[in-house]
Amino acid sequence: MSIFVDSKTRLLVQGITGRDGSFHTTEMIRYGTNVVGGVTPGKGGMSFKGPDDQKIPIYNTVEEAVADTGANTSVIYVPPAFAAGAMEEAVDSGVALVVAITEGVPVQAMTKIHAFAQDRGVRILGPNCPGVISPGKAKVGIIPEQIVMPGPIGVISRSGTLTYEAVINLTKEGIGQTTCVGIGGDPLIGTSFIDCLTQFKGDEETEAIVMIGEIGGTDEQDAAEWISDNLDIPVVGFIAGQTAPPGRQMGHAGAIISGSSGTAEEKMRCFEKNGVRVAARPIDIVELVREALD
Amino acid sequence: MSIFVDSKTRLLVQGITGRDGSFHTTEMIRYGTNVVGGVTPGKGGMSFKGPDDQKIPIYNTVEEAVADTGANTSVIYVPPAFAAGAMEEAVDSGVALVVAITEGVPVQAMTKIHAFAQDRGVRILGPNCPGVISPGKAKVGIIPEQIVMPGPIGVISRSGTLTYEAVINLTKEGIGQTTCVGIGGDPLIGTSFIDCLTQFKGDEETEAIVMIGEIGGTDEQDAAEWISDNLDIPVVGFIAGQTAPPGRQMGHAGAIISGSSGTAEEKMRCFEKNGVRVAARPIDIVELVREALD
């Protein structure tokens, strides 16, 4: 099994004609994802040429696209200035999952979008995330397919390339994944570690979980307590930013230590206290996972 | 029995120190209503002198008042410019029923307040309404006690003095009431005819219902259809404004015929079609009720 995306995913690509959107649409289709349509305002009625000359219909609005294609998931590649509007449109359209790749969505806009999504019962993944891939089933976002393989590990991460680093190490050692989820590096994200853990808990094929956190906020601490109270399968954790200075934003808008809270040290201590095995280096994740699976 | 207010009502008066608020607080206490507190910003800590020298505590905020008194109902007598804020405060405070007497609350503010009240599961009665009285039990608002007596009739009305006219005629003939509700003359009101009918349906002591409507909107038509589908007890209806010209607001902000919709004729026809007995004059209500009860 897998979480969030699989062979039943009917995907819409918002911003399908843009530079990133068109590149990744082709990648996703190649991986076997069922891309049912695209949305670019003003280009409704045209079509996107996928690999092997498939024609993916383009719509002006998500509403039309959902009505016509029965899409249940939307992925957003539109530029930051339009991303908030695209997310509102997706939330309003009837899809169940919105994956927002775009970085740089204003945080005040996100407060409203998260409230809207909660009202509508829509899950948002991201923004500023690499998306999600269920190896062998479907990929929504930008995670490179070469680094994954099917298997028993659930992976959750706040970062992009660091996830790749962790996942490829697993794959090289023959340890595959049920689903790899990038939850995003912004301070306000739609899907938290706990949300993902809850899903993995319900996924029979997931036998162990890798959680890759970073400095800033308390999402990892909350997750650790939740794990201690709710989860039976083993979890391996890693925190990036042990050498980050306080008060400076480390790339991601969400990766910032305020005062003494949100440090890597605090998070790692909290992991250990709650039974999460802590990897000192990304490479150590493999060994801890192997131990956990035994 | 009765609807909305009874001996379990614990009432808060917002604007208790104002001209109208203080007068009607005294009236309500005299009638036996359990007034547990008042709210006037800046006068917290003082007290309101009721009849027989009772001291009703005054609070700065509804939140404090509810925490301290366990109030479950609030009535609003504050001036129009502050009424919207007072309603928001009441909705936010944990009371279950908010009765808004004030006329002249902006309709755009009301759109937001109704949405807020719905989110919180709070009932708003009004605005621009005379309130509600359950004869012999409690009175919240400004309906004169002299015109009512306990009995088997439920009364629902969009207007104030016209309600008094109808009710006093019943009372003079010895026909008492379970509850008389003034739902208000504004275009956007919190409690509709159907809401009241639903409550009366659940009230075993109510044997017949009097509905007093007026021109404007479709609340009466919707109610008539609801009655036909849902209600077993007889209903007598009256519509004011048979001689009103289209396009002119007749006092109440909600009493306006737009195009051919919302006329008295249309409403009376709809009443008849759905089994509601229609009174030609207010005085005829008595006879129709008597027939209905037999």
Added chain:
Amino acid sequence: MDIHEYQAKEILRDNGIPVPPGRVTKDPNDAVNIAKDYGDTVVVKAQVHSGGRGKAGGVKLAGTSDEVFAAADQILGLTISGHTVKEVLITPAEDIDSEAYLGILIDRESQSPVVMVCSEGGVDIEEVAEKSPESIKKLIVDPRQGLLHHQAYGLAGALYNDPSLVKQATVIIKQLYQAFVTSGASMIEINPLISTPTGEVKAIDAKMSVDNSELFKYPSIEAYRDVASEPWAETMAREAGLSYVKLDGNVGCCVNGAGLAMATMDLVKYYGGEPANFLDIGGSSNPQKVVTALQIITSDPNVEVILFNIFGGITRCDDVAKGIIEALGQLEIEAPIIIRLTGTNEEEGLKILSAEGMSAFTSMDEVVEKAVSETSN
């Protein structure tokens, strides 16, 4: 409160909506001068609070100075649905490719603002709503969230196919919602919203009502009130806090409460009379209000009898009685005054009346029947 087309257009302009230029005048010579600034053909439009201006001859195309003068001269002074035209708007004639309707109002059912668009514009939208309701696209707006971009875009897409027109209309719809919210409007509409052969979307005619309860927040809109063309009695009633609507009958009515006032009018009719007016003296009575009410009622030359129907609640019967006595001292009232007085402080009220040799009924039917019997028909 309704405002004039040219005033509504000022508000649209302030919110960034493209509106062709235009100036108002009361003088046909001035109209000619304005038209010269616009070159070519202009439209001369009556500024009255009434629909159906076109059919009533209140809108004319004019190509030459003579035609402009003639049009303005004919329209000024015209009476449309009882309103006299005191001003005309001169605006350049536009080339039109398509006409659409765009409006926002408060919907009673959803208790929310509703945006409506229809690609058949320039006609009476209520007629369209009756004949082909499916051609109107409606969107209920969450008032706390406001109109979202994709919602405006979706509505614009129901009006146009051309992406450039859709884009322009999207912006206009958002601007109109902005205007709606920031003006305390209860209704605002653009009809028609046109597209031109050169691919522009513009507002050619506009209508707007502002919520009376919000007017106090917007003095610049309150200043739009056309007191000059408002009947004297309505101005007076408004300023005194009374609700007054003139009707065509001869029984002057003075009532407390809007519902009771309407029911009183209906009962006058029931007993064979014709009400001369709707008049609600409102909740919190004071004697002076009653004096003003009588001034207003008696200013109507048709009034043959004055009927008071007072059910005291917040209104106190003694206040009303005092007001009647005061008015009789101040005004010359020839019409008989027939009074019904019951409720709060009824006895005190009756005492005041009887001290002046007057009496009152307590039943509504009796008083109305009596009043009608005093009229000539």
Added chain:
Amino acid sequence: MDIHEYQAKEILRDNGIPVPPGRVTKDPNDAVNIAKDYGDTVVVKAQVHSGGRGKAGGVKLAGTSDEVFAAADQILGLTISGHTVKEVLITPAEDIDSEAYLGILIDRESQSPVVMVCSEGGVDIEEVAEKSPESIKKLIVDPRQGLLHHQAYGLAGALYNDPSLVKQATVIIKQLYQAFVTSGASMIEINPLISTPTGEVKAIDAKMSVDNSELFKYPSIEAYRDVASEPWAETMAREAGLSYVKLDGNVGCCVNGAGLAMATMDLVKYYGGEPANFLDIGGSSNPQKVVTALQIITSDPNVEVILFNIFGGITRCDDVAKGIIEALGQLEIEAPIIIRLTGTNEEEGLKILSAEGMSAFTSMDEVVEKAVSETSN
């Protein structure tokens, strides 16, 4: 982006919040002139993006012209937490009855704006939050509904008992929320909010951060950016769309992705080295970005070795390789460059490098260990 106190105060003033007057200057003589306008005692305050100004000697009271000159002269040029003071704010000293804290920020947990008040103002609010969290009153605001009047009133009531002060503070809280929303702030605070012996409530100090993602909407706030006191490398990184934070070590790091960049720094430390910087070249790479990154890294004289850790996803390895070769042609780089290159277009990237006689690792641990071994410590 953080803005200076005097800039935050301008935004507060624009939103109607009472803020005492004040002017900034870089010149002690000018400070004396400004102080004269304010009469009596003034406060001279360092304008730097750093807390703890008071303890660092960056805030001084001055009663005479000599004192003003001396204070400005001492503060200008002062270094506070690594920031050099280039401007001082002169503002009249206020009589203070009470000091409170008022702030608004985005709360991660509730995903909403949160308004915080505390009657103990003028001190570090984070300390208060740790020592006596119960003294801080927090209100989560529904972002679509905004801050409601009674909520502001309730917060004001937690600060003051006197009804007049409560009323003033209510208005200020609403205005601050307005400022927060209309400036794209991620944090805004008044600390202290004072009450005076004459019963006025005023903002004496203010702090504000604007969401970088919103800056494009507010050019007047973007113009507040203090490029003069920003290190050259940070300005350059920002303008090139790179994320760069200078640290104290000697291993220059160039990585794609913020998480991987932090993990790389951590691994440098793990292998006994010290990272010289955080640098994320971002998602969509192009060779020029790599050149700029190398310019920035090599501008740090501490850097002894340059470590590339690239995991190609959106970033293409060949782009990075091209950038490195280009930079070597343009810049004089003495430090050895140790490269790890894997992922998208890895082979093409390696080919480009080997054509120039360079090689690359594929494992992160190997490359970091190698880089650390190249340093002197």
